[in-house]
Amino acid sequence: MNANRALQRTLDRREVVAVLGPGGVGKTTLSATLGVMASSDQDTLVVTIDPAKRLATALGLELGHEISHVRDGLDAVMVDTKKALDEMVTRYAPSPDRLERILDSPFYQQLSSALVGSEEFAAMGLLHEYHVRHDYDLIIVDTPPAQHGIDFLTVNRRLKRVFESGFTKIAFQPSKIFSAAGGRIAKFLSRWTSEDYLEALSEFMIQFEEMFYEMEDRVDRMERLLGDESRTGLGLVSMADEGSVSEAIDLHERVSEIGLSTNFAIANRVYPPLEDGEAEGDERALLDHYARLARVHMDGIARLQERSGPVAVVPAMGPVHGIEGLESLMPYLET
Template sequence: MSTAFVEIVENSTTLVCCGSGGVGKTTTAAVIAMAAARKGRNSVVVTIDPARRLAHALGLDTSDLGDDPRAIDPALWDPENKRVENGSMSAVMLNAKSTFDSLVEKYANNPAQVGRILDNTFYKNISAALSGTQEYMAMEKLYELHESGAYDLVVIDTPPSRNALDFLDAPNRMTKFLEGRAFRVLTAPARGGMRLVTRAARVFLRTTARVLGSEVLDDIVEFFGVFEGMYEGFHHRAAHVRDLLAHESTLFMLIASPRRDALEEAEFFAEQLREKNFPIAGAIVNRLHPHFTESLAQATRLRSETFTERANENEATTLLAELYANLASFQEVAQKERDHLVRLEELVSPGPVEKIPFLGEDVHDFSTLRLLEDTLFSKDTEADKIAAIPHAQ
């Protein structure tokens, strides 16, 4: 099972981690990049809104960072200096606004156009307010890093979105938005020609302005006017981003927790990816309850009930009643969690589904990242992994 993950880390070039919020996506993406670096590859992880301590560990918490990758000191991710020759690990925190700004700079015809767009209020709102922008910029970043040729492996976290597959669609939707066809029809008179639509359009615009305020409308008109000359460049670029996402070398990794909603989301993802023929590398399910024994939960529960009835006899029966009740609860929840994974395993097959037990602490620095790495890539059975958890005996 774990050999499949080793293979992914050694050979893949682009890995997209997807899953719902709160399942450890960012951390898992970082672990994969770290494991690749330790195998001698040049990896970069793109994180989106990491928890503060993880950002700190990755060196991403300085405010002046922008969104260029930063190399991480090997002493952090490889303190024993065991890495195979020239591995390197870098990290970058997505900043949708600056990624968008660089695209504008790249495709504008002249500095004056750049200035007019960057100053436009409507443009400034896009990164924060237009849904799908973060997704699009994440994919754009992926493309940029891939194209730079500086990395053997780009691992990307994906933004938490209502529909977790939004990012696959993001390049399409964004270019359609930027094209602003509907708006162009309305504002055609401002650019000469097409006078037929003017009257109805003018009433519509005036009414909308009355509701929203006229400055707002002016900004929109200006934005689509200035952006027009750049549309071709953006359109072209988005097509390349789409091609990279659809390329067979781009693999998708599903991240989930055993919570029902997180699993359903992962299953939904897997179904969508399969339908669209995107290759699924595998799935990682974090934070499972440990599996302490092979015996049946029902048997333990019966023992627990027996001793609960006898709980008043003496201290020994009281103790055993509580211990059996506790063990039975864990066996029941562990069984339920593993039952819930069956459907995901079918969907991800032949890719592996790796089960990571709860590790006893939040993963937020390199020592805990390495603990997670050991768990993910060890050939141990699940029971061995649990035994290896610090604190848990």
């Protein structure tokens, strides 16, 4: 099937489309573009888990941790994973008193560095909420770069393994807490004997672990939705240079390793081949340089295509700003 058709079918038929790709290739820009495309006939939400906040730039508006209305049929939100974790804990804490103790705990402050994935876990819970609460036809998820995108898709599986293997023993690495927290925790700890420390730590872990099981259910449901290929589509975005293509191919393999496959691929910021024009001197050198890059890109697209199937090609444009900028990319993605 033609790449643009595969893309359109994915947007039409899936409830969720996650956009994966190496860093800096245009995932956020293209997620927003796909959102604009889909919004003509579907109620669409574009969610970015990307801490760089470029979704706001791409759409040319202010966006925050709450859902914003962009235009008819299109909403957008930038998930702040730290806030998502706070919200989740707030919701699932068994009592206000317990909540206060958890939020105040220096262990909680360092949870995200000590227990890698805890914020993504919370973001996943939030996605589930968007999905069930708001009744969107389509949610487009702009994932963090490369491997982190895959980590995001499987965060619950990984965290569950951690919990099942004995949370306190394995997941919580005191050395990590020390190094991540710098002076603050060290100072806090200096007031404690090591016994007090271990007691406080284990008390915290028990409280958190209980909550984890409370929260887990909806994260589980979201992960099942993301792993269900009849409901969730995956798009792979790459630039066409050698390095990006290698990373994208690697990512494509990792997607297979977790039992999923990509539905469409996009090569972005591609230099299309030029007709060979008459030129001399500096201009000639520039044209030759451009032609070399265009050849590299052609090779890159061919290599990506071998693995991923047909690739939609979006050329390198001038600066892409606001909805108008996104609309200038749409003709390359439409059927």
